[in-house]
Amino acid sequence: MGRSPCCDKVGLKKGPWTPEEDQKLLAYIEEHGHGSWRALPAKAGLQRCGKSCRLRWTNYLRPDIKRGKFSLQEEQTIIQLHALLGNRWSAIATHLPKRTDNEIKNYWNTHLKKRLAKMGIDPVTHKPKNDALLATTGGDGQSKNAANLSHMAQWESARLEAEARLVRESKLRSHSFHHQQITSGFPPPPPSTSASAQIMHKSTAPWTAGIGGDLESPTSTLTFSENNAPPIMSSGNIGVNSMPMIEFVGTSGSSEAGIIKEEGEQQDWKGLGSSTNLQPEYKEGIENSLSFTSSIHDMTNISMEGPWTPESLRGNSNVHVNVGNSMEEGFTNLLLNDSVDQPDLSDGGKDSENSGGGGSDSGSDYYQDNKNYWNSILNLVNSSPSNSPMF
């Protein structure tokens, strides 16, 4: 594709933005929205390319950006989601609503990655480096399973994302009236397609697949809610640590392994929502997210043997997976514990008991801690905005 670089025009300014430029961009977007980024600079009187303007807006000028130190909870979220999603920063950023993907990426590269490496954990696989070694030298099958689980999550992620898109499109077409009703709850959408604004806007699409929707994915086991809610991992409100844990029932070797206990959860979650100072939309998010756990059932009922294909992930019969093994072997229990030990993280110390391990002892707790680690990840998944890039 012969696309020319967007900044190849001579005379366009590059480098750091001046306060005057910021002011111009802000003023223009506040008044008109950004519309087409490419056309914006000329209209706003900026000697910049549209790309540069978009970046400046999404990473710096956007009003809903939280700056400054990352909380312990945010760190945990990043680490857990990175274990699941890899370097999909934009997807991770949807769970940290006031952080930009760029900021998260930077923080990962400058802080978290180094910390994990220092602890002997491979920041890519989130496994102790010894494990990684074992896997490459043809060690036991458990390390393989851990890798497979990661792949499985990615496949599942892709599949669900596609489903979500189909459903959204269908519903947008057939329920425009409904759509209006829902979107009316939000501020006028116009301008921004900036990262968060776009997410918010997209998320207003009706989600009724599986509830009489006219386009239900044949393979979908999801139940999307009417309103999507903003991510509930927002700092200060509710985070992974304050959510009820999904419990893996069963142990390794059992064909029942991987069943997730969720009975009675909804009540608990609602109770949680009402007992805290959650804003209404966050409460909604919690309730909506309750219908999301079925995907995890799918995920955990898939054979770990043989090559992973989208097809192999669709079926949920005749396949069994030893999730217990994967969890035990696949991810380290250390990383979150260690982060608590960092002196600069003391602000969130009270959360550490649920941070995916809780215990400070290694060795005998390793087994349990990895379960908790995955519980945390699964909680994140469950609390995901249903249209997030993650799914």
Place this chain on the structure above:
DNA sequence: AACAACATCAACCGCGGATAA
């Protein structure tokens, strides 16, 4: 005080997906 090494993060670059023509 001067310099080097390291850390941080805003901004750029180039690629790929989506979509309009």
Place this chain on the structure above:
DNA sequence: GTTATCCGCGGTTGATGTTGT
């Protein structure tokens, strides 16, 4: 079906600040 264009994403760079010698 093909091409051109826009947008968003992830990787990387480089300016600036901080710390150590």
